[in-house]
Amino acid sequence: MNPLPVVVIGAGPIGLAAAAELRERGLTSLVFERGGAAGTAISEWNHVRLFSRWSELVSPAARRLLDQNGWDSPDGETYPTGRQWREHYLEPLAAALGDLVQFDTEVSGIARRGRDLVVDAGRDTEPLSIHLRRHDGTEDRVLAQAVVDASGTWGTPNPLGGEGLPALGEVAAxxxxxxxxxxxxxxxxxxxxxxxxxxxxxxxxxxxxxxxxxxxxxxxxxxxxxxxxxxxxxxxxxxxxxxxxxxxxxxxxxxxxxxxxxxxxxxxxxxxxxxxxxxxxxxxxxxxxxxxxxxxxxxxxxxLTGFRPDLSWLSEIRLALDPVLQAPVELAPLIDPNVHSCGTVYPHGAKELRHPEQGVYSAGMKSYGRAPTFLAMTGYEQVRSIAAELAGDHEAAARVELILPETGVCGGAGVFDEPDTAETDTGKTEGGCCGAPTPELITLSAPPGNTCG
CATH class of the missing domain: 3.50.50.60 (FAD/NAD(P)-binding domain)
Incomplete structure (x- = not known):
């Protein structure tokens, strides 16, 4: 067994699910989150109600861990707001993972120890070097056997300009x-x-x-x-x-x-x-x-024109990204929004999410690059497969089965509660129609942004 940890970047829904999966597999993980709490990005759209039910928003591995800690599971048929998703699920999950999750810690770069991007020698033997910047301004470095980048895209929204660049005068205004x-x-x-x-x-x-x-x-x-x-x-x-x-x-x-x-x-x-x-x-x-x-x-x-991945701090590792979507090349044809909606994305896992740099994977909304059609349940299946591969269970890693709800269009968020499906902050339902939609995983990016929830 490799004594070095698997580093997970981001303590959002997918990052924390990855840590739960790795824990079940007996692998040590460290989760680094730039914000001060679990689901920091979600806290910026607390008011948005997801259009996925609770039953579709809880990772199976996370549920098993939470149940061991006496978790009071919300009604699976109700639709949480961003705040409820964060407070009733992500925060308890981070607490259950304990010291594995480190907040106020930004990953400023990843490299192969002692090598820059150009050097071939040692790339398959040297560990990954994770450069960190703490909230107090101190810097640190952690060595890792693998990295799961679940940092999302929330921090890099697309501009107003129709060419993918800010319109003239957009920044000034x-x-x-x-x-x-x-x-x-x-x-x-x-x-x-x-x-x-x-x-x-x-x-x-x-x-x-x-x-x-x-x-x-x-x-x-x-x-x-x-x-x-x-x-x-x-x-x-x-x-x-x-x-x-x-x-x-x-x-x-x-x-x-x-x-x-x-x-x-x-x-x-x-x-x-x-x-x-x-x-x-x-x-x-x-x-x-x-x-x-x-x-x-x-x-x-x-x-509200979508999001894109921040690749600036990944400059010293070898990535294979589609030139259009900026998603892993194996995954891009499966998620192209010109062809697919949420419900027609083919099952995928570690094979499609790994990069040429050994041990480096994209997961969650980050893995979709500029594609706007992501569901939380997709991310949960992604990290299950990645954890299996890292544990050496290649059969389980390849066995990716996921049926997604069809729609024709994906990617957003909703703010209003219909009386019959609204859920109060105590987790109790007050009634019931399908009510209020939501983000893109986030939301959840959704936030509220470009996730199907």
Missing amino acids: GSAIRYRVPDLDDPTVRAQFTGTHTVVAGSGHSALTAIVALSGLAEKDPSTRITWAVRRGNVGSAFGGGDADQLPARGALGLRAKKAVDAGFLRVVTGFRTAAVSTIPSGRLRLTSDAGEHIQDVDNVVT
Whole structure:
């Protein structure tokens, strides 16, 4: 047995699940989390309700560990908010893992000990060298037999600009642009949007969440204006599978967004690829498209155009990434959003997630690169397979079986609770329809962003 630990990067749902799987396999792991608590990224979308049920949001290995510690399991048929997912699951799971999880510790780089990227000799014999930066500014180095990168993509949202780069003037106008679903339950945030003109850019579930939320303001205060700027030529498919969606809450989100559009609470501008953001004499913003069209007198911009992986600290290890999706090359054809939705992603595991650098794996939302169609249950199966491979159980690693719910579109978040499915902070249900959708794993990135939950 290799005495060195397996380093897991990120104490979100997938990272902690990886630690639970490795623990069951008798392998020592260390989890490094840049934030101060489990699910730090999720804490930024506490208000969002996931469109996956509790039964789909708990890793099997994590459940077994939690049950040993007397965990009070939530009702599997209810839909938690980000806060509930974090407080009732991730925080107890991190506590059960104990000192294996180290918070306020950022991984600043990974290399092969004593070798830079160019050197061939010793790459299959020397351990991996993990460079760390602690919260107090001190630096450290840990040697590892393997690394599971479950750091996610939450910290690197895509820009407003239609070319994948910030639009001209986007950075300068940053005080009026946000890249997350606004929490309209916060009185201060609500005041910023009430009676103003907001542009929502994007066509995934996070964008649908935002227009549903903002439409509620417009219904109560007609002076609140909303413009939905969509890059594609129409918005028809953006509403998803509706009643046919096998994640009912996700389908309900699309139906509610369509209802808001049909009711006239917002103006839809299609084929709008933002090229520039400028400030007009009134102090408000003007968005200009590549075609020279304008959206005028804008107070707020909510940019929900997806996420991308941060690869900057992986420069000294040998990666095999698809040039389009920035996902592992073996995985990319299986998750290409031009071809696949959440429900048509083929089962995959360690084989598709490993890199040429021996012992290095991508997992979770990070493994999907720029693809927006990730489900938490996919990540749980990924790390089960990776842990099996690292333990030498290659048969179990190759036995990847996962049936995903079909939809046609993936990737978002929801904020509202339907009375019948809303779950209180105590974990008790108050009623029951499919209610409120959610992020992209996160959410959960979802957050609320580009995860199916």
